[in-house]
Amino acid sequence: xxxxxxxxxxxxxxxxxxxxxxxxxxxxxxxxxxxxxxxxxxxxxxxxxxxxxxxxxxxxxxxxxxxxxxxxxxxxxxxxxxxxxxxxxxxxxxxxxxxxxxxxxxxxxxxxxxxxxxxxxxxxxxxxxxxxxxxxxxxxxxxxxxxxxxxxxxxxxxxxxxxxxxxxxxxxxxxxxxxxxxxxxxxxxxxxxxxxxxxxxxxxxxxxxxxxxxxxxxxxxxxxxxxxxxxxxxxxxxxxxxxxxxxxxxxxxxxxxxxxxxxxxxxxxxxxxxxxxxxxxxxxxxxxxxxxxxxxxxxxxxxxxxxxxxxxxxxxxxxxxxxxxxxxxxxxxxxxxxxxxxxxxxxxxxxxxxxxxxxxxxxxxxxxxxxxxxxxxxxxxxxxxxxxxxxxxxxxxxxxxxxxxxxxxxxxxxxxxxxxxxxxxxxxxxxxxxxxxxxxxxxxxxxxxxxxxxxxxxxxxxxxxxxxxxxxxxxxxxxxxxxxxxxxxxxxxxxxxxxxxxxxxxxxxxxxxxxxxxxxxxxxxxxxxxxxxxxxxxxxxxxxxxxxxxxxxxxxxxxxxxxxxxxxxxxxxxxxxxxxxxxxxxxxxxxxxxxxxxxxxxxxxxxxxxxxxxxxxxxxxxxxxxxxxxxxxxxxxxxxxxxxxxxxxxxxxxxxxxxxxxxxxxxxxxxxxxxxxxxxxxxxxxxxxxxxxxxxxxxxxxxxxxx
Amino acid sequence: xxxxxxxxxxxxxxxxxxxxxxxxxxxxxxxxxxxxxxxxxxxxxxxxxxxxxxxxxxxxxxxxxxxxxxxxxxxxxxxxxxxxxxxxxxxxxxxxxxxxxxxxxxxxxxxxxxxxxxxxxxxxxxxxxxxxxxxxxxxxxxxxxxxxxxxxxxxxxxxxxxxxxxxxxxxxxxxxxxxxxxxxxxxxxxxxxxxxxxxxxxxxxxxxxxxx
Numbered sequence: 081x082x083x084x085x086x087x088x089x090x091x092x093x094x095x096x097x098x099x100x101x102x103x104x105x106x107x108x109x110x111x112x113x114x115x116x117x118x119x120x121x122x123x124x125x126x127x128x129x130x131x132x133x134x135x136x137x138x139x140x141x142x143x144x145x146x147x148x149x150x151x152x153x154x155x156x157x158x159x160x161x162x163x164x165x166x167x168x169x170x171x172x173x174x175x176x177x178x179x180x181x182x183x184x185x186x187x188x189x190x191x192x193x194x195x196x197x198x199x200x201x202x203x204x205x206x207x208x209x210x211x212x213x214x215x216x217x218x219x220x221x222x223x224x225x226x227x228x229x230x231x232x233x234x235x236x237x238x239x240x241x242x243x244x245x246x247x248x249x250x251x252x253x254x255x256x257x258x259x260x261x262x263x264x265x266x267x268x269x270x271x272x273x274x275x276x277x278x279x280x281x282x283x284x285x286x287x288x289x290x291x292x293x294x295x296x297x298x299x300x301x302x303x304x305x306x307x308x309x310x311x312x313x314x315x316x317x318x319x320x321x322x323x324x325x326x327x328x329x330x331x332x333x334x335x336x337x338x339x340x341x342x343x344x345x346x347x348x349x350x351x352x353x354x355x356x357x358x359x360x361x362x363x364x365x366x367x368x369x370x371x372x373x374x375x376x377x378x379x380x381x382x383x384x385x386x387x388x389x390x391x392x393x394x395x396x397x398x399x400x401x402x403x404x405x406x407x408x409x410x411x412x413x414x415x416x417x418x419x420x421x422x423x424x425x426x427x428x429x430x431x432x433x434x435x436x437x438x439x440x441x442x443x444x445x446x447x448x449x450x451x452x453x454x455x456x457x458x459x460x461x462x463x464x465x466x467x468x469x470x471x472x473x474x475x476x477x478x479x480x481x482x483x484x485x486x487x488x489x490x491x492x493x494x495x496x497x498x499x500x501x502x503x504x505x506x507x508x509x510x511x512x513x514x515x516x517x518x519x520x521x522x523x524x525x526x527x528x529x530x531x532x533x534x535x536x537x538x539x540x541x542x543x544x545x546x547x548x549x550x551x552x553x554x555x556x557x558x559x560x561x562x563x564x565x566x567x568x569x570x571x572x573x574x575x576x577x578x579x580x581x582x583x584x585x586x587x588x589x590x591x592x593x594x595x596x597x598x599x600x601x602x603x604x605x606x607x608x609x610x611x612x613x614x615x616x617x618x619x620x621x622x623x624x625x626x627x628x629x630x631x632x633x634x635x636x637x638x639x640x641x642x643x644x645x646x647x648x649x650x651x652x653x654x655x656x657x658x659x660x661x662x663x664x665x666x667x668x669x670x671x672x673x674x675x676x677x678x679x680x681x682x683x684x685x686x687x688x689x690x691x692x693x694x695x696x697x698x699x700x701x702x703x704x705x706x707x708x709x710x711x712x713x714x715x716x717x718x719x720x721x722x723x724x725x726x727x728x729x730x731x732x733x734x735x736x737x738x739x740x741x742x743x744x745x746x747x748x749x750x751x752x753x754x755x756x757x758x759x760x761x762x763x764x765x766x767x768x769x770x771x772x773x774x775x776x777x778x779x780x781x782x783x784x785x786x787x
Numbered sequence: 788x789x790x791x792x793x794x795x796x797x798x799x800x801x802x803x804x805x806x807x808x809x810x811x812x813x814x815x816x817x818x819x820x821x822x823x824x825x826x827x828x829x830x831x832x833x834x835x836x837x838x839x840x841x842x843x844x845x846x847x848x849x850x851x852x853x854x855x856x857x858x859x860x861x862x863x864x865x866x867x868x869x870x871x872x873x874x875x876x877x878x879x880x881x882x883x884x885x886x887x888x889x890x891x892x893x894x895x896x897x898x899x900x901x902x903x904x905x906x907x908x909x910x911x912x913x914x915x916x917x918x919x920x921x922x923x924x925x926x927x928x929x930x931x932x933x934x935x936x937x938x939x940x941x942x943x944x945x946x947x948x949x950x951x952x953x954x955x956x957x958x959x960x961x962x963x964x965x966x967x968x969x970x971x972x973x974x975x976x977x978x979x980x981x982x983x984x985x986x987x988x989x990x991x992x993x994x995x996x997x998x999x
Contacts, residue, residue: 766829
């Protein structure tokens with residue numbers, strides 16, 4: 081009984097074993113095919129993706145061109161060389177852009193590039209082979225007509241236009257196959273001087289500008305600001321973005337920077353904030369600074385700071401230039417630093433600090449970390465007698481509390497926790513946040529300070545300026561620029577209208593230092609009621625017309641134009657509660673290059689500012705054009721154009737290509753959104769793992785049975 | 788003292804036994820379990836992406852009916868950080884989708900989204916809507932030139948568009964987001980549609996002109 085049962089069991093087992101072997105064979109066959117197919121799909125999908133961009137090798141840029149086989153042609157590339165000569169307070173910069181067309185047809189290259197916000201562009205040269213053509217300044221429309229006509233006649237031409245005060249475009253027509261055309265632009269700027277340190281910035285990347293879909297500021301806005309402000313829905317000539325070049329390939333649009341500093345006195349320390357540089361200090365001669373990697377990707381701004389040797393720092397300086405009937409002057413006066421004892425006597429009023437942070441999509445990444453660190457620092461500086469509030473904005477505005485509260489330690493802790501939870505995303509709609517913070521009210525007994533942390537990625541700048549002017553009241557607006565390429569023009573101007581200052585933070589490591597410097601500075605002004613006494617009877621036009629209150633380390637910096645040679649000038653003010661004054665005498669050499677251009681640039685900026693304050697475009701425009709033409713400057717209404725004499729290109733069918741600008745480092749937008757999920761991949765991986773589990777199970781079973 | 792030694796020995800024996808058993812057949816159940824769990828988890832995540840995409844649209848539907856009746860668009864669920872701004876239908880393909888207001892990766896899991904900064908759906912200018920290629924916008928591959936798309940904006944106004952152009956571009960071609968004078972609808976998704984790996988550089992772009 082027992083034996084037959086055992087035999088039967090063995091038979092059943094044998095039968096089952098056969099069946100199992102059959103199933104196993106079928107299963108393994110199936111699995112094998114499935115695995116092979118999955119692998120094939122993976123491999124094929126890789127091929128499909130590669131085939132679509134197989135034209136893009138070594139960071140080559142493509143333009144859409146249906147006439148070319150494959151639909152794409154390589155776009156022109158631009159290599160940029162920047163040479164900056166610093167003499168005393170003035171920097172003269174030569175930017176050489178070499179347009180190279182790697183394609184096989186004639187193209188027009190359009191390059192959008194940033195320049196420092198106060199740069200006075202006054203020279204343009206176009207070099208084709210050995211021929212050099214100098215550009216002329218023309219009214220904007222006339223310059224464009226000249227360019228278009230040259231283009232239609234098949235002649236090479238270059239046109240430099242100002243898109244906004246710190247954003248320019250350079251269009252070059254008829255770049256021949258494999259041809260390189262060199263465009264050289266020159267501009268002047270006055271150096272920034274703060275706390276004993278000179279600062280020079282050269283912007284290398286463009287932050288995409290966001291224009292809110294619907295205008296929410298000043299609804300009855302007339303067309304007066306059309307020159308600079310974008311209407312909602314209208315696009316600024318947007319730079320085309322290309323992500324970083326693939327690894328192992330050269331940068332897309334290479335930049336080489338060399339700076340020569342001739343301060344007349346020995347330099348103290350020289351620091352390049354964000355790039356590796358080689359610094360050669362020569363005895364008696366200028367100090368030379370150049371980038372280590374001479375082919376630097378244009379994705380973050382170049383900043384150079386330096387100090388003069390101890391004891392050599394200027395207390396006052398004056399430069400003059402005689403040009404035509406006018407004498408132009410640039411004066412800088414540094415009020416003496418107060419000692420610790422003196423500072424204690426300066427009255428410290430309790431502050432009401434409103435912190436605004438931009439949490440729009442363009443802040444995503446490193447910028448958001450910097451902003452949070454900056455907010456943390458700002459909260460650290462508050463004393464219990466102060467009051468504060470925090471708000472964030474992206475497409476919408478959100479406040480921490482509906483009103484400012486005393487800076488008690490529990491309030492500060494709560495605000496800190498709120499700040500930590502902030503996340504970036506959405507558009508940049510600044511107006512509601514500014515409206516909320518600048519409500520025109522005054523808190524008696526408090527110094528009201530609005531600290532505005534942003535990358536300034538907005539396109540409706542003038543609307544915002546107008547808002548600041550209208551609602552500032554007795555508040556002060558301090559802008560803090562974050563990220564590798566903040567819109568410095570917007571933030572400098574906003575701070576100017578807001579009677580505050582602009583601080584730029586380019587690196588997380590700098591947050592502590594720069595924010596504490598900012599707060600130490602804004603505790604109390606060092607010099608108030610500044611006025612300048614010019615020699616009697618000389619009519620003088622100065623910019624700024626009125627010198628603002630000076631905070632710690634800030635110099636008086638004034639550009640002036642006079643009808644007669646200038647004599648001694650006296651600057652007076654209130655330092656603490658004591659009257660203070662200094663006398664300046666013009667140097668014997670009355671030919672400091674570029675002083676006139678700087679004055680003209682300041683005058684143009686001031687005229688453009690009147691637009692934000694409601695002046696009529698029809699009256700402002702001719703004034704700007706006059707100044708710009710007289711001083712040979714590119715402005716909102718004047719452009720520089722250079723045209724070749726002989727036609728060398730085809731007269732029709734010229735293809736236009738935007739040369740891709742580089743996106744700021746850490747920026748994650750700028751390309752079309754990613755819209756695929758890992759669902760298919762996960763599904764296949766899951767099936768593979770399940771199949772593998774089944775295989776192991778089967779092998780395990782068989783192993784057990786055999787044993 | 789002796790008891791301690793005894794316990795130690797007992798443990799050692801038990802451990803050795805386990806290791807020996809593992810050498811023969813103890814390892815495979817662990818491996819099977821790990822593989823099975825891994826497999827189930829992956830398949831489930833894939834399923835979750837599709838389930839979320841489908842389920843969210845139903846939740847959004849009720850939020851939308853409020854907005855269409857003139858009220859403000861509600862949040863589809865209390866912790867949602869997006870609202871529906873339009874309804875996109877393609878009658879010929881039986882497609883009906885609710886469009887969300889912000890094209891960030893989180894919102895895209897739940898539905899197509901309007902790219903902020905571009906014209907509002909149905910308004911003059913270029914209105915851009917993006918969605919995932921394997922869920923909501925998988926149907927784009929079937930859209931052909933002259934197909935009609937309806938976009939219902941707030942307060943029930945319906946704009947009809949007709950497909951003008953279908954193309955594939957690199958993701959760097961932000962010109963497809965640029966403003967236009969005429970009312971244009973641009974639908975964007977990733978390409979190729981059945982790529983296995985995510986992170987493709989190519990985008991499938993459907994451009995449609997308003998016809999009514």
